[in-house]
Amino acid sequence: MTDQNAAIAFSVADGIAVATMQRPKQRNAFGPEFIADMKAILDEVESRDDIRALILTGTDGVFCAGGDIKGMVERNKAAVPPDGMRQRLYYTNEWVQRFRNLDVPVIAAVDGPAFGGGFSLALCADFVLASDRASFCSVFFRIGVIPDCGVLYTLPRIIGMQRAKQLMYTARVVEADEARNLGIVMDVHPADELQDAAMDLARQMTNASPTAFSITKRVVNQAFDNDASGLLEMEAAGQAICLSSDYHKDAVDRFVAKKPLKFIWQA
Numbered sequence: 001m002t003d004q005n006a007a008i009a010f011s012v013a014d015g016i017a018v019a020t021m022q023r024p025k026q027r028n029a030f031g032p033e034f035i036a037d038m039k040a041i042l043d044e045v046e047s048r049d050d051i052r053a054l055i056l057t058g059t060d061g062v063f064c065a066g067g068d069i070k071g072m073v074e075r076n077k078a079a080v081p082p083d084g085m086r087q088r089l090y091y092t093n094e095w096v097q098r099f100r101n102l103d104v105p106v107i108a109a110v111d112g113p114a115f116g117g118g119f120s121l122a123l124c125a126d127f128v129l130a131s132d133r134a135s136f137c138s139v140f141f142r143i144g145v146i147p148d149c150g151v152l153y154t155l156p157r158i159i160g161m162q163r164a165k166q167l168m169y170t171a172r173v174v175e176a177d178e179a180r181n182l183g184i185v186m187d188v189h190p191a192d193e194l195q196d197a198a199m200d201l202a203r204q205m206t207n208a209s210p211t212a213f214s215i216t217k218r219v220v221n222q223a224f225d226n227d228a229s230g231l232l233e234m235e236a237a238g239q240a241i242c243l244s245s246d247y248h249k250d251a252v253d254r255f256v257a258k259k260p261l262k263f264i265w266q267a
Contacts, residue, residue, distance in 0.1 A: 008037040010044065015052035015206045016199065017045060017104075020059060027065030028058055030117055035095065042098050052210065053202035054102060056125065057109040057195065061133060066117025066149065089148065092117075096149050100124035101221060103214035105205040109198035110134045111191055120149030123158060126217065128184060129198050131191040134176040136184060141171040157224050159183050207262045209247040 007028075009020040019041050021028035028034065045051050058064060080088075099106070099121070108114075108125035115137045122128050122136070138155070140147045147155075147168050156164040159182045167174065179185040189197045205213070215238035223231060242248055247262075254261050 006037050007031065007034040008041060010037075010041050012048075012051055014203075015050060016202045017041075017051045017054045019054065019056045021057070021062075021064055022059045024058065024060040024062035026068075027062055027113070027115075028118065029065050029068040030092070031068045035092070038099070039095050042095060042102070045102055045104065046098075049210075051104060052206040052208075053105045053107065055107045055109055055195075055198045055202055056121070057198065058111060061112035061191070063108075063110045063112050063114040063134070064118025064121055065113065065115045066120065066139075092149065096121065096124060100150065100154075101218065103210070103217065105202065105208075105213065107198050107201055109194050110136075110185070111194050113137070115139045117149040120147070120151035120154070123151060123154040123184070127186050127201060128179075129194060129201065130176045130179060130185040130188050131194045132176050132188055133191055134179070134185070134188075136174045136179050137171060138168045139171050141169065204265055209242065209245065209251075209263070211245050211247060212242045215241065 007021070007023055009018075009022050011018050011020075019038075021034070023029075023034075045054055105127070106125040108122040108128045109130075110122055110128060111131040111134060113135050114122045115135075116139045119136050119138055138147050138151060146152070151168075155167065158164075159167075163182060174182065174184065176185060176188045180188050187197065219231065219234045219238060222234070226234070251261055251263075253259075
């Protein structure tokens, strides 16, 4: 999917997929075409063995503003009842949860504002890299709604309950350096170096065992929801699968023969 007229352009090269939200004039809002493109991208990533990492980014200094305010106006005019709204939100939550649990490393390269659902979407990534002009905001209280798209789950786990409440209750803007200090962002880069930094990080992950990565991600994503016994059970099951994998057997043979391993992290 490389349609430059799409809400989200999609390309794959050397095992790295790049999803580029490319409607900056609409602030890359969650309109119907955006959601359709996102679901198609998720289908593509989930169905292909050659995709080893995914980068989500924006264009022209805009990441994503989340909810489509103009669409909200139309829904208000149509007087959609609460049950109907709830079903729409279930639909959104389904693809957001799929994005969060993709079996490949996901990197959000945030250049410019990530507000509302865009902030929530960035926090679903495994790594968040930001440009020095990036900003983040749990903007929901400004329009009288609660934080959504999973941020009620992710944000307290990333920065702690008290700070998460403060960002949600005040709907204040967090600039890139503060976001790094809070743990929202892993690294901050000049805007013209952000994409290269995201690609470098993605390349570091492409030679990791897909099986080990997938299992680790799924278990870690449940780490705060299970006790030690539950996590140890998942660890034992996952490790048994990894120990029987061809990747592991090859890595052990390489180690014993003093050959280079496939996965070596470069600082």
